[in-house]
Amino acid sequence: xxxxxxxxxxxxxxxxxxxxxxxxxxxxxxxxxxxxxxxxxxxxxxxxxxxxxxxxxxxxxxxxxxxxxxxxxxxxxxxxxxxxxxxxxxxxxxxxxxxxxxxxxxxxxxxxxxxxxxxxxxxxxxxxxxxxxxxxxxxxxxxxxxxxxxxxxxxxxxxxxxxxxxxxxxxxxxxxxxxxxxxxxxxxxxxxxxxxxxxxxxxxxxxxxxxxxxxxxxxxxxxxxxxxxxx
Amino acid sequence: xxxxxxxxxxxxxxxxxxxxxxxxxxxxxxxxxxxxxxxxxxxxxxxxxxxxxxxxxxxxxxxxxxxxxxxxxxxxxxxxxxxxxxxxxxxxxxxxxxxxxxxxxxxxxxxxxxxxxxxxxxxxxxxxx
Numbered sequence: 001x002x003x004x005x006x007x008x009x010x011x012x013x014x015x016x017x018x019x020x021x022x023x024x025x026x027x028x029x030x031x032x033x034x035x036x037x038x039x040x041x042x043x044x045x046x047x048x049x050x051x052x053x054x055x056x057x058x059x060x061x062x063x064x065x066x067x068x069x070x071x072x073x074x075x076x077x078x079x080x081x082x083x084x085x086x087x088x089x090x091x092x093x094x095x096x097x098x099x100x101x102x103x104x105x106x107x108x109x110x111x112x113x114x115x116x117x118x119x120x121x122x123x124x125x126x127x128x129x130x131x132x133x134x135x136x137x138x139x140x141x142x143x144x145x146x147x148x149x150x151x152x153x154x155x156x157x158x159x160x161x162x163x164x165x166x167x168x169x170x171x172x173x174x175x176x177x178x179x180x181x182x183x184x185x186x187x188x189x190x191x192x193x194x195x196x197x198x199x200x201x202x203x204x205x206x207x208x209x210x211x212x213x214x215x216x217x218x219x220x221x222x223x224x225x226x227x228x229x230x231x
Numbered sequence: 232x233x234x235x236x237x238x239x240x241x242x243x244x245x246x247x248x249x250x251x252x253x254x255x256x257x258x259x260x261x262x263x264x265x266x267x268x269x270x271x272x273x274x275x276x277x278x279x280x281x282x283x284x285x286x287x288x289x290x291x292x293x294x295x296x297x298x299x300x301x302x303x304x305x306x307x308x309x310x311x312x313x314x315x316x317x318x319x320x321x322x323x324x325x326x327x328x329x330x331x332x333x334x335x336x337x338x339x340x341x342x343x344x345x346x347x348x349x350x351x352x353x354x355x356x357x358x359x360x
Contacts, residue, residue: 044359046259046326049286064329087360127360158285158323158337161259161359 010083010131014167020174020183021191023079023138025204028220029192029227030212031180032079032171040080040168042070044127044161050091050151055113059096059146062162071137072144073168076207080139082166083131089122090153091160097137097145101201104134113150127163138193142205175215181226233265233316234356242352245269245279249291249342256324256337257357263318264339266354268307271299277347283322287335294320299349312354324357 015021015034022031047060062070073080086093094113095103104118105111111118125132137145151157174180183190196202204212204220212219225231241253256262271277277299282291297306308319325333341351 044259046328046331048326048328048331122360159259159326161326163359 007130010129010133010136010165013083013133013136014081015169015191019191020188021171021193022183022223023140024192024194024200025202025208025220026200027204027209027224029180029184029223030204030208030220031174031183031223033174035170035172038168040166042162042164042166044087044163045070047091047147047149047160047162050149050157050160052151052154052156053114055150056148059099059148061099061144061146069144071139071164073139073141076141076211077170078141079169079171080137080166081169082135082137082139082164083125083129084135084165085125085127085129085131085163086120086122087127087161087163088157089126090151091157092116092119092121092150092152093162094118094148094150095120095145096147097196098143098202099146101197103145103197105197113148119150127161129163129165131165136193138195140205140208142207143195143202173212173215175219177216177219177222180219180223181231184223184226233312233314235312235314237356237358238265238312238354239356240352240354242350243341245341245343245349245351247343247345247347249280249282249340251284252339252341252351253353253355256322258325258327258333260324260357260359262322262324262337262339262355262357264320264322264353264355265312265316265318266307266309267297267319268305268352269297269299270350271302271304271347272349273343273347274302276300276344277349278344279347279349279351280342280344281320281351282340282342283320283338284340285323285337286325286333287337291340318356
């Protein structure tokens with residue numbers, strides 16, 4: 001059955017202006033509210049040819065000739081919220097976020113590109129959507145993912161491609177501790193997103209730590225204490 | 232799924248020399264061929280060889296054969312296109328991004344048997360997936 005018949009569109013996962021959200025870093029949660037929203041697409045992104053039973057020689061950081069990453073906000077005032085689909089259907093995408101950190105593994109040992117662990121293929125996330133929730137990426141300045149492919153078939157893939165659908169948000173950092181507690185563990189329906197893998201590997205970018213500390217130097221620790229049930 | 236308003240057609244005379252049929256497949260797209268029609272203009276039997284060259288390949292890869300026994304015989308496949316029709320053949324265009332330069336064009340090729348001539352029409356859609 002066509003996946004679009006049984007799965008709601010990924011577009012329902014995008015945030016609206018005024019929504020609260022929380023991004024989980026190693027040092028704590030950055031809690032914010034969406035101020036403005038706009039859209040962007042990258043379609044298609046060619047990952048290129050992949051030999052039968054082969055993979056890309058290098059991880060693709062989705063960047064231009066000047067090393068500007070398409071999935072990394074160019075401005076710290078903006079957050080990117082992205083989903084993607086895959087073609088051809090059999091291409092098995094492996095994801096690192098942040099780079100050199102595997103996402104989707106079930107084992108603690110380093111995964112290989114051929115082990116079938118942590119793959120997103122076109123069955124799971126079709127090129128024209130609806131995209132799998134597993135492809136959801138929140139990215140902030142200084143953080144971006146990297147992609148590789150394994151071709152599990154005995155025929156070469158001429159050109160594996162990704163289709164990115166993105167919303168871009170400007171945001172306000174929340175400093176009200178009661179509101180932060182309500183957002184993180186209360187009944188309020190809020191988008192919470194763990195940055196990277198578990199256990200948390202992604203450091204809060206320095207510029208973001210500075211912004212949060214300017215508001216309240218204990219906010220990141222406070223958010224972790226709230227989540228830990230200490231407060 | 233077939234979207235009828237995206238369908239394009241190309242008609243070309245085919246000779247005994249292997250030749251390109253239609254335009255280059257766009258970069259980062261695939262040419263989904265949904266329907267073929269071959270009219271044999273040779274006074275006798277004629278075998279059309281349908282092929283492709285992907286990424287600037289110097290040799291043609293045979294995709295299929297279409298046989299006509301007598302002059303003016305017309306072979307159409309399929310008879311009708313439906314919304315859920317599957318493409319008969321796929322020819323893949325080259326990859327391109329800011330760090331990948333296309334290595335060469337991808338095209339459909341065709342030729343008739345020795346001394347043979349005919350007309351080939353293709354119905355196709357160019358799309359990434």
